[in-house]
Amino acid sequence: MSLSTALISVDLVAFKLASNNRLQVLTHQLPETPLLQLPAGRIDSEQDQSLQDTAKRQLERFTKEPATYYEQVITIGDNHRDSRGWSLTVVYYALLQPSDEQMLSEDSRWIDIVDGKPAEPLAYDHSQLVMEALARMKNKIQYSALPIYLLPEAFTLSDIQNVFSIVLDKAPPMRSIRNRFINSDLLINTGQKRHGSNRPATLYRANANSNNWLFDRLYLTTRA
């Protein structure tokens, strides 16, 4: 049988750095269901101009915090993931800036990523989807400006290193991060410093007009 249609859903893997120094993924729980699941939903032909709009709407169902970055990961289609037959799932991931305030809906929760997967089991194949999105993100973070999207407006170079530590479980040397980011035009010195119980660190913000979003090599400390 040839199909002109199939069940379509757009699933969103939203990542955020939490104050416990963990990467977290947004989940929610439906009433009467035992397992947490990813935000997912169908295309709304009225509201959505694109698939990314659909992904964005899924995020907005559970939090008011906007994502700083969206990327389509993969589209999975097969006939065994949904008992009703052929199903098609477009997977996006999104990056959010850290936030203390919980602008979350009641039924949703940020779950830690531990050892490369969600710390709690997810419904359907959602753990697998998280892992796919995470793999993509872990790769891209090594040769792009991605780390910045997981940080607040103003951040230090150490914050960038911290992103690597959390996401990759290891980080390039500060010297390497410094060289790369300072030599690029990705950062703008805010003129401000972050003060702690030590020498204050320079605070930077992202340069929206940068043309160095991609680098042409990976850090050596992080490759396979």
Added chain:
Amino acid sequence: MSLSTALISVDLVAFKLASNNRLQVLTHQLPETPLLQLPAGRIDSEQDQSLQDTAKRQLERFTKEPATYYEQVITIGDNHRDSRGWSLTVVYYALLQPSDEQMLSEDSRWIDIVDGKPAEPLAYDHSQLVMEALARMKNKIQYSALPIYLLPEAFTLSDIQNVFSIVLDKAPPMRSIRNRFINSDLLINTGQKRHGSNRPATLYRANANSNNWLFDRLYLTTRA
């Protein structure tokens, strides 16, 4: 209105190196239609276990030559590409080895890529899809074993450089290609040579068991 379904098609951008030293893309023409178009079709829930199966079937409709490589590029969904409303298109590209014999169906043709786009106009947004696939392929060729997939069973290092010349309009120095590929375990010396009107060149074949499919940097001569 919320949709559980939409029109879905899988579109295939099949690339091949032609004897005129051009990259070509497979197209076909339906009767009564003025423009060429890409192989595309719907999921067949009986035959297709995955979306790649669907892509593969599209290729097989027009040629018996198998592809050596498939990669999903992007899924595009919106409400203006098809007059019937929301449509969803999963785009794949495939790489084929060069071939003299034409095992093509009557209605299909390989079209040159000139200046980064098909030399002839294509129907719908298919030129755009070719360009998206080409962009992805041009990037990946610079840090992976991809060039090999566009070459015949046995090939020389110069052939690899030639792939770069054709696909990117410029190529890394032979010394760089040599160092990279010889130091990896991607190539197996067949022991044979290709003879011309000059010093014979060593013929290699791909090592299927290589674990160096990806490199950790781009060639400098080819970057932006």
Added chain:
DNA sequence: ACAGGTTAGTGAACATAATTCACTATGTTA
């Protein structure tokens, strides 16, 4: 005021891989 602690940041030597270029090697062809 000032010493000690802690993190931020710099300078210089080293490592790795691409690039450049001069040079050698090995075949075909006139």
Added chain:
DNA sequence: TAACATAGTGAATTATGTTCACTAACCTGT
């Protein structure tokens, strides 16, 4: 057998990440 053309090597240079020792700046406790 010399001319040629392309294959392939060796060594210096360049670019960028890594390592490590050292300096800088601020806070804290006395």
